[in-house]
Structures are given as C-alpha cells and as structure tokens.
Amino acid sequence: MGKWVRMVGVVAFVAMALLLPLSLTAAPTKKRWRIAIVPKALTGEYWVRCQRGAQAAAKQFSVELLFVGPSAETEVDKQIDIVENLLTRGVDAIGISPCDGKALVPTIDRAIEKGVPVITVDSDAPKSKRLSYIGTDNEKAGELAGQQLAKLMGGKGKVLIINGVPGAENLMQRIKGFKRAIAKFPQIRIVSEQACQSDQTLALNIAENALTAHPDLGGIFGVNAPGAPGAAQAVKAAGKAGKVKIVGFDALPDTLRFCAEGVVQAIIEQRPYRMGYLAVRYLKDVLEGKKIPNLVDTGVDIITPQKAKQLLTGQRP
Helix, strand or coil: CHHHHHHHHHHHHHHHHHHHHHHHHHCCCCCCCEEEEECCCCCCHHHHHHHHHHHHHHHHHCCEEEECCCCCCCCHHHHHHHHHHHHHHCCCEEEECCCCCCCCHHHHHHHHHCCCCEEEECCCCCCCCCCCEEECCHHHHHHHHHHHHHHHCCCCEEEEEEECCCCCHHHHHHHHHHHHHHCCCCCEEEEEEEECCCCHHHHHHHHHHHHHHCCCEEEEEECCCCHHHHHHHHHHHCCCECCEEEEEECCCHHHHHHHHHCCCCEEEECCHHHHHHHHHHHHHHHHCCCCCCCEEECCCEEECHHHHHHHHCCCCC
16 A cells, blocks of 8 residues: 555655646736837937937836937938848847938838838837837927927018938928918018038038128028027127027027027927837837827927026026
8 A cells, every 4th residue: 555655745845846847937027118219310319319218218118129220310311221130130129210210111111021010209200111200390399490480580581490410300390390380470571592411510500601691681580409509609700699580499508508698599499308208108119009190299398588597597487
C-alpha cells in the first residue's frame, strides 16, 4: 500500500512539474509600443516643448518614444529619409509634423500601407492617408492674427507678411485666414509677402528692406516663430517701435521680450506641449484598436505686452 502511495505521489509531482512551465508562459506579456514623433526640426524652444509633452505621455502610458527629426525646417528630403529609416527599424506608429505637406504624402501613405499608423502633428498633410491631425486650427488662428493686426492699425495702412517655409501646410492655412480677415478692411493693403525660411536673421533683413521701400509701413505679420522677433529687431532699430504694429506666432524668449517692451503687440501662442502629449496618447490608442478623432484642435492663446511681462517674471497671467 505504501509503495503505491509513493508511486502516486511521484506521478503527481512529475505531472505538476510538467504543467508548471506551461502555466508560467500561458499569460502573454503586454507589448511595449515603439512610437516615433518626427518634428519639423529638433532645434528651437517650440519643438523642445513638444518633445516634453511627448515624453510625459510616453512615461504615463509606458511606451518607448523616439523623438527624431531634421536639423532645420527646410530639410524636407532629410525628413523623408528619417521616416523611411524608422519604417526599416520597425517602429509601431509615427506622429509627424511635415516640413512640406505635399512632399511627405507618398511617405506617409507608404507607412500606412505597411500597417504603421501615422498622424500629423502641428502641421498637416490633408491629402495623405494619415489617421488624424493634432494641432492648431491654423486657418482660424491666422484669421485671429489678422483681426488683431487690423484692430491695432486702426483699420488702415500697409502690411508686410513674413512667411516661414513655403509649402508648409500650417503656414499656408494661417496666411489664408489672415488674408480673409484683412479683406474686411478695404483701407489695409498687403504690400509684400516674403519667406524667411524660418531664419530670424533673414526675417530681420526682409523687414529692414520693407521699411526702406515703404516708410509708411503700418503693420507686420510674422507667420511662424522667427518672423515676429526678426521684424521687431528691424522696427526697433529704425526707431519705429509702437508705430509699426507687429503680430506673430509662438512665445519664444526673444518674442516675449519684444512683446513685453511693446515692440510686438500680440503673440498668437500655440500649445506644442499638448500636441506632443496627445500625439503619443492617440497613437497608443490606435495601436490598441481604439478609435481616435480625425481632427483635434489644441487651441491658441493671445499674449499681450502685459501678459508677456507677467510670463517673463514668472507670474501667471
């Protein structure tokens, strides 16, 4: 009897030993997604803030984040190469701010065809197969900038538009909205529209030349970040601070300083941190089979000289 009991015990032990590894490996491990965010450029405070938002979301949702982009917003081919390289490396999803909304369409569509979800951030590629756009409603924001400048100019005068990089979808939308707002003021005339290639020094040169060609210039619209501070340098040097009204985008340190001094009258401030955060969050949702909105407007704020002073001194406006 004891012999049989011992044999039964041994058999039971062996059976448990055989089953144990199966039970340990039965539960699948949760996949850690690899999500890439490709900005227009890695330089500049704007993209630093976008990266911080993406990093915060990556930490919260336990995903691996790759934040990689070209050195300058004009490097369209470099951005295309970066996306192609990411596809080769096998990332799970991509968020991109296209340097050129048309040039990036084939690359975005190729990623989608390979089963890699793509959303656009900050700047759109509306003719691509991207799943969602997360960022500013740029046409609406451009219209707001036009309304602000028209009001500051008293509804009359000559205007210079300093664009960023031609082909950037978000900038074209801002100009469209701006012109729509300005068209309501027949005594305001746009005398020049030039691109600074996202270079503040070139924006300065454009503004200097415009001030020489049009001594009675009344307003300047900086379509992207370098435009307003470049224009402000030229206006201040010409002794026309406050006389030539300036409205620009993005509260970079130089722009905030010029705004606090009254050289720049209004800044349309975007929310790049929120863009980066939501890009990672929604890409993770897509990877987990959840539906996401086709359009997410992250909104803007208007910064006046008074608010700029408060921000520079660390106070909440």
